Amino acid sequence: MNPFSYIVVNVVEILLRVVPLPCRAGLVKIGNPERHSPVFLTCNYHLTVERVKRALKGVDCYLLVANSRGINVWCAAADGHFTNHDVISVLKTSGIEELVDHRNVIMPQLAATGVEAKIIHKKSGWKTIWGPVYAKDIPLFIQNNLKKTPEIREVEFPLTQRIELAASWAFPISIFLALIIIPFWPEAIFPIILMIWGLSFLIFMSFPLYSRWLSSEGKRIGLIFFDFGRGGFQLILWCLLIIGIIAYSHLFVEFSWGFIFRWGFISFIVVLVLSLDLMGSTPVYHSGLHEDRLLKVILDEKKCRGAGFCEQVCPRNCYGVDSNRHMAAMPKTERCVQCGACIVQCPFNALYFKNPKGEIILPDTIRKFKLNLLGKRLREK
Amino acid sequence: MSTYILMKILESAPSRYDRGIRILTLGRLDKVYDRLTSHIKSGERVLDIGCGTGALSLRAAQKGAKVKGIDVNSQMLEITQKRAMEANLTQNMELCEMGVAELGSDESESYDAVMSGLCFSELTEDELAYSLKELRRILKPGGLLLIADEVRPKRILKKMVNWLIRFPLVIITYLITQTTTKAVKELPKKIEESGFLIESVTLNRMGNFIELVTKRPEK
Numbered sequence A: 001m002n003p004f005s006y007i008v009v010n011v012v013e014i015l016l017r018v019v020p021l022p023c024r025a026g027l028v029k030i031g032n033p034e035r036h037s038p039v040f041l042t043c044n045y046h047l048t049v050e051r052v053k054r055a056l057k058g059v060d061c062y063l064l065v066a067n068s069r070g071i072n073v074w075c076a077a078a079d080g081h082f083t084n085h086d087v088i089s090v091l092k093t094s095g096i097e098e099l100v101d102h103r104n105v106i107m108p109q110l111a112a113t114g115v116e117a118k119i120i121h122k123k124s125g126w127k128t129i130w131g132p133v134y135a136k137d138i139p140l141f142i143q144n145n146l147k148k149t150p151e152i153r154e155v156e157f158p159l160t161q162r163i164e165l166a167a168s169w170a171f172p173i174s175i176f177l178a179l180i181i182i183p184f185w186p187e188a189i190f191p192i193i194l195m196i197w198g199l200s201f202l203i204f205m206s207f208p209l210y211s212r213w214l215s216s217e218g219k220r221i222g223l224i225f226f227d228f229g230r231g232g233f234q235l236i237l238w239c240l241l242i243i244g245i246i247a248y249s250h251l252f253v254e255f256s257w258g259f260i261f262r263w264g265f266i267s268f269i270v271v272l273v274l275s276l277d278l279m280g281s282t283p284v285y286h287s288g289l290h291e292d293r294l295l296k297v298i299l300d301e302k303k304c305r306g307a308g309f310c311e312q313v314c315p316r317n318c319y320g321v322d323s324n325r326h327m328a329a330m331p332k333t334e335r336c337v338q339c340g341a342c343i344v345q346c347p348f349n350a351l352y353f354k355n356p357k358g359e360i361i362l363p364d365t366i367r368k369f370k371l372n373l374l375g376k377r378l379r380e381k
Numbered sequence B: 001m002s003t004y005i006l007m008k009i010l011e012s013a014p015s016r017y018d019r020g021i022r023i024l025t026l027g028r029l030d031k032v033y034d035r036l037t038s039h040i041k042s043g044e045r046v047l048d049i050g051c052g053t054g055a056l057s058l059r060a061a062q063k064g065a066k067v068k069g070i071d072v073n074s075q076m077l078e079i080t081q082k083r084a085m086e087a088n089l090t091q092n093m094e095l096c097e098m099g100v101a102e103l104g105s106d107e108s109e110s111y112d113a114v115m116s117g118l119c120f121s122e123l124t125e126d127e128l129a130y131s132l133k134e135l136r137r138i139l140k141p142g143g144l145l146l147i148a149d150e151v152r153p154k155r156i157l158k159k160m161v162n163w164l165i166r167f168p169l170v171i172i173t174y175l176i177t178q179t180t181t182k183a184v185k186e187l188p189k190k191i192e193e194s195g196f197l198i199e200s201v202t203l204n205r206m207g208n209f210i211e212l213v214t215k216r217p218e219k
């Protein structure tokens, strides 16, 4: 893909981020691979495939695109749209087995909540090597002889991602509100859209400023689907907006309650929409809406043999492995986002969740219900 | 019958699947499945691909066939297992959580018939090609491959009508499950190319739903 169309694809698909965009699943040849060339695997979300291809430019290798129904790796793995079966399927049906002599597949790290290395090895004979979180780090990973540094294991929330997220929220919301408003109040479209984009960017850009109040513990101000975080940041923002609107109406237009009500109401809706599970849409926090955020990962030292898969797949770098004692440790528990990847991958079932009541959630329950999007995990027990 | 797109919603909630699909198809699917399984005889070894909640498997087991049902969705299989127990058919049924990609482990020429309802349309192109190759291998010579599935209409007018009916459904399904189904293109042709003989083809009036009876040639 030439640089121009690559940019266009990125812009369009970021705006449409909330809808799945599938592309063809199967085998893609990159450069001139040979029988010992590495095999990478990713999901069939179109934007992801384009980004991985770009990151692999200049590397002779094979790329397997598994069927995740057009959803990105992290979401699809967590909600059961990207499973062991989809990985086994692409390994067995794409023809890759006739093309290479080895049986090692490099998997995106964020697939670890839904794809089990152990089962894939048992059923297909392929060994999983956990690759980096982001496609952009693949060249570094290759230079490093397929070993990961702590940096490329960690999920971040940098400026570029925050911009993407802001745009991908603002775009569908503006379309939606515009469709509702056009028949009633067409002249308001422009300012409203401007406001949605402004707010959306403000909330995501200023994330580092208030994120430390978004810790997982403690009581939250939450309302069914909405999550205001502990600081109630968005509510404060709304109050400021109201003050702004009142001031504006005093200074520049003839004061009227109708004006304040209308704008107050609209800005309230926008703030509400932007509060839709804010934490859940960031990669560094667990959704604030779930009881799950109160779960603690527990390490059973009697079962642990220091295999270190937990360290390889933890997107928050919570683990360290003591290679002398053959034992994992979790020195940074406070960073955990309860994604469960470590529990799913542990070959000795040495990790599990414990809830605040002291009840245990076993590894197999977590493997079955993944990130537990419908809350079934807690009911199953 | 474009309402089949809604089956994606139902599949996401296996416990609602059966009631939902019955309402959506107005009972028509039952007739289709009855017709398909009329080709199956007592004592035969039968494979059901993507058995879901067991609509085809249970029918075949009822007729006295030895059925193996495979599906990638463990929750669907749990429902089939329960229904098999209720109908006292467990001795005739074996259920496996496996995908078509694992058919390589089945023995050659070991089945008298293979059936598949609404599953081929969920496979990727590679999976479909691989399955057809494997199915030809594991069927006995003269064995039947029975299929009911959604296909793309050929005639341009029907294509358009189909698209109009489908479009809102695609949107709804997208919103609810973030997935969509893709009707199979040129299914009969692909099956013929994989070395099967087509015995009969039945298309519905809209041209978007197919019933196929095909056969692995005798030696």
Ligand SMILES: C[S@@+](CC[C@H](N)C(=O)[O-])C[C@H]1O[C@@H](n2cnc3c(N)ncnc32)[C@H](O)[C@@H]1O
Pocket: A089, B007, B011, B049, B050, B051, B052, B053, B054, B055, B056, B070, B071, B072, B073, B076, B098, B099, B100, B101, B116, B117, B118, B119, B122, B123, B127
């Ligand atoms: C729409 S349902 C049809 C179920 C059933 N045959 C019926 O008609 O009620 C399709 C089924 O195919 C299964 N399926 C999808 N991909 C599969 C694959 N690669 N291998 C096996 N089964 C698969 C799904 O899990 C689902 O249960």
